[in-house]
Amino acid sequence: MIEGLGNRISQLRKNHHLSQGELAGALGVTSALISSWERGERIPVVPKLLKLCDIFNVSTDYLLGRKSSNHISLEGLSPNDAKAIATIIKSLREKNIKN
Template sequence: MIGNRIKELRKSKKMSQSELGKFIGVSQTTVTAWENGRAEPSSSYVAKLATFFNVSTDYLLGRKTPDNNDIDLDRAIDNAMSFDGKPVTDHDRKIMKQLWKAYMAGKE
């Protein structure tokens, strides 16, 4: 289960296994083993992956499904660019999601 989630999240960010490995501090071979179910990440790497992908550890472990609104919002943010043409940072992504959710909650 966790391997499928890692693969799905990695592909949604259009990253290679090697790129993901560099970001979290493991080899491409390790990422491949996780994605293929031959190995599972330790709890510290589950936490790193959750932080990197901005999801809960419960979601990575298959205990929770994502809110469809979060998926749509993540796709919209992935396609957005900042004012200077650079990709949206993880910090900006978090702020954008919080603002949008607060805005939508106020409309109900």
């Protein structure tokens, strides 16, 4: 099995406020299969793995544990929009440090 894959799927699902059933519906699989992925009993086939990456906006390297951070692409945004996103991220980090 792939170390930590189930935990990353579970955490991303929760971060996106999705139930196992909702994620299963988006992927065209059963919630039991999502549960088995999250418990590390099974791993997603490549097409489902790629769909997970699309849903959660993460790279396959992140999902598979080859890269430790979750990268958010700012591709296609105007410079002003990219700057606004960076400001929001900075503000959220500062808020979380205080808590």
